[in-house]
Amino acid sequence: MDKNTQVAKAIQAAPLLKPVRDVEFGCEHLQEFMSATPDVAEKLTNAYTNLQGMLAKPLEVQTTKDPKDPKKEAVTMLRPTYSCLQCNTVSSMEDRELHGHEKRHRLSIESRSGCLYCGMCDDFVYDPTFEKIRIEQSHPTTSNGRKRKISATYSQGDEDKFIFPNSNLLSCLAGAPRGMINLGQTCYMSVILQAMMHNPLMRNFFMSERHGNPKKCPLMNGEDCTACAMATSFIDILATEKIEGHGPTELLHKSWLKNSTLAGHHQQDAHEYFQSLLDQLHNSCGCVAQVYKPCECLYHRTFYGKLRSTMTCLSCKNVTVSEDPIVDLSLDIRQQIRRRKVDAKASTAETPLELSTCLKSFTSPEKLGVDAYTCKSDQCENTPQRTKKHMTIKKLPPTVCIQFKRYEHNKGNPQKLNTKVNFPLQLDMSPYTSRAHRKKKTSEHQPLSPLPVSPLNPRSPGWYDLSTVVVHEGAEVTGGHYYCFCRRDDQWFKFDDHRVTLATEAQVLDANAYLLFYIIRHLGSAAEKIAATERPNGVAEKVIGGN
16 A cells, blocks of 8 residues: 555544534633523624724724722833723723733723734634634625625715715735835935834824815925925835835935035944934924924924933032933943953953943933033133033933944044943833932932832833844944844844845844834823922923824
């Protein structure tokens, strides 16, 4: 008997397995609920149907709530939430497990996809009955089983008559990760554009067409507007059925027109382009600068923070405080390298630095020489004095950009520092704020209860999640190549020009970063508490909020 005959007989003798499509329940735990009593099954089915109706429209942000505990602070998140099928609680991913253990409620719906999650299985489950409801809610059908036209799904009001003729349905390929075509030493622009694409605040703004065509452009002329060019790239990448690389020719042309130093096919600094791009986007809003009122444009509210500098004269103790807007934190790793060489107990020069150490050094007091500061007090009378300088972050933006100063100029010859800096996936920025340093100084005289901080708790203030890592390869300042790692939901991708590949967290953390983009974990009031400071008159200044 040959091998093929043996296989055929084995298949015939094998027991018939029940097809997957005929499975009655998604899991044994759901079966236990649905088989208990008709009332329980009907209650779960009605709750699932109602929640699917609420989740029919995509959400930009989600808010958690606990009806049993009204004092519990609600958190507005950019990540999916989970709606309990057995009560009205809406939880984050972290609170979902806590709610399940406390209330023994194990079934919930994920807000983005509407899929059913079982806490005891610790996984999403497929249930034929509930899946049919989910599909019907997403794609309503007529009584004869035929799909309705999209216009028949909703009422035909005045708004609907305008919306449907001017709307397009996204294809299944829309929004897939796409790389950027290198237009001739334009990788510096590609990595910054990818960082913008993977920022949910920027993505929601441009995909809602709040600056998507010349009619909505404050400049009333799309030909001279960098934001219009940016919107074109967002729509082409996130809303079209394409898988090949995107060529940002329009954005490149506008960038050259607005900043002549960028023109030409030679390598540019990605950090300098990021700063230039934000200036161009701000100018595209037509904002008028006001002395006592901060700019309310999207780009200021997303990227701009405030740095507080305190100068204390060591002679007369006069204190001078100044505040300056910032779009990034430039950390000098050269100083850390020198300190490590001086320290006899330190290991070799190849030992990586730590981001926390660089941030601590950036916000630590330092003494300056006599020629660095002129004291204008009545006692010193505009004479150079030794002083102590202390910089802290007064205002944290929703998106924090961190740059490592990797270039130094020795006798006119620029050299690159390739020292590795370790960075975390989650970063607590609260210890580097003015509020934290003020508390530290106050606690020396009167103990204060510390703020609850934990990377696993979304309600912890000041926590940021890593979004993009920009890497520069090469030894020359004006040469080399840029690529980046970007996070989409919980998956990392490597973008190297038009090439897009999956990446692991280990690969991301092993990268020799030049720029880091961190996005605040949630936009709730807890973040406002840690990111806000008080003005001298006692009025609290909000950092995150608004429409």
